[in-house]
Amino acid sequence: xxxxxxxxxxxxxxxxxxxxxxxxxxxxxxxxxxxxxxxxxxxxxxxxxxxxxxxxxxxxxxxxxxxxxxxxxxxxxxxxxxxxxxxxxxxxxxxxxxxxxxxxxxxxxxxxxxxxxxxxxxxxxxxxxxxxxxxxxxxxxxxxxxxxxxxxxxxxxxxxxxxxxxxxxxxxxxxxxxxxxxxxxxxxxxxxxxxxxxxxxxxxxxxxxxxxxxxxxxxxxxxxxxxxxxxxxxxxxxxxxxxxxxxxxxxxxxxxxxxxxxxxxxxxxxxxxxxx
Numbered sequence: 001x002x003x004x005x006x007x008x009x010x011x012x013x014x015x016x017x018x019x020x021x022x023x024x025x026x027x028x029x030x031x032x033x034x035x036x037x038x039x040x041x042x043x044x045x046x047x048x049x050x051x052x053x054x055x056x057x058x059x060x061x062x063x064x065x066x067x068x069x070x071x072x073x074x075x076x077x078x079x080x081x082x083x084x085x086x087x088x089x090x091x092x093x094x095x096x097x098x099x100x101x102x103x104x105x106x107x108x109x110x111x112x113x114x115x116x117x118x119x120x121x122x123x124x125x126x127x128x129x130x131x132x133x134x135x136x137x138x139x140x141x142x143x144x145x146x147x148x149x150x151x152x153x154x155x156x157x158x159x160x161x162x163x164x165x166x167x168x169x170x171x172x173x174x175x176x177x178x179x180x181x182x183x184x185x186x187x188x189x190x191x192x193x194x195x196x197x198x199x200x201x202x203x204x205x206x207x208x209x210x211x212x213x214x215x216x217x218x219x220x221x222x223x224x225x226x227x228x229x230x231x232x233x234x235x236x237x238x239x240x241x242x243x244x245x246x247x248x249x250x251x252x253x254x255x256x257x258x259x260x261x262x263x264x265x266x267x268x269x270x271x272x273x274x275x276x
Contacts, residue, residue: 011243031107032034034072035059036132037268038112042066042261043239044119046087047098053081063087066244067235069269077107084115084123098123108223110271112231116147116176118239126176132179132229132272140189141181141229141272146173147266151196154179160190160204172196173234181229189234190222191266203234205266210274220276229272237264 035058037049046065051058058080059073084099105111110130117123133218135141154167170179173196190209194200207230210222214255221228238244238253244261246252253262 030057031077032057032074033077033107034110035075035105036070036072036110036112036269037061037064038069038114038233039064039066040114040235041119041123042236042244043242044086044098046241047115048085048087048094049113049115050083050085051075051080052083066238067233067265067267069267072110073200075105077105077109079104082113082125086119099125102112103124103127114147116144120239120242130180130271133183134272134275135227135229137185138186138226139183139184140223140226141182141183141190142189143171143231143271144191145231145233146171146177146179146180147173148234149175149262151175152202152233152234153194153196153198154232155192155194156182156184156194157190158188160192160206162190162192164192164194164199164201168194168232172231178231186224186226186228191268193264193266195235203264203266205232205268207268218276221270221273223268225274226270227274228270231269231271233267233269235265235267236263 039047041047046063049061049064057074057076061070061077079102081102083097085094085097088094112128112130114126114128115123116126133141142156146152151172151174153172154170155164158168169182173179188203192204193202195202207223210220210225213220219225238261241247251257251259
């Protein structure tokens, strides 16, 4: 939906610019997809993501930190060439991409390009074709992406202090796997993740509530906004001794002000906006 609005705005802008001129401008756009980057590399500093084959309609992310993501960006739908670099101003570092690959996109389709693995080992994109459902009235849709090395359960409860019990909303999601969507009544919702079959909570995060909108605006995404679809991503802790889990310094793990990435966490990402 965001992609559609952007294209419409661009078309309108070109049409206005052409008013009052003798020559008629007929703007055309190539077939477009939507592409979102997610950084799940847990042993290095921020990363730069680039489509290097052309300038127009090419997604980009600068200094995207571990656990960070972009919104869906309009991307020309065809085979596209991507590279990922460690964020730096040192040519000795930026001249060596950690990923160099080509991905083909179909028009009118959203994709998530989730970068996984470790810079000290193998790094690769997991490309997810987005097929978020349209939730029924008074419901939202939620799925789980497990970026850790162990299977997990995800409980959808009222708050991060609600005890987990019974059957998880998404059970035994394998390492590196993506669950299907489940429907749940919109309202106050938190995700609490445990190792599969355990009641010991590894990470929790309250789902984001929809911000207020002005009259005439389309509804904003939120766990309390019917029609929204989310992916709840479970990220592991940073690798000990790496930039995401330093062993020394002010933000060292176990110190007075440790980085948030010293521990596992849960992040809610919007897959589908509510229908007006």
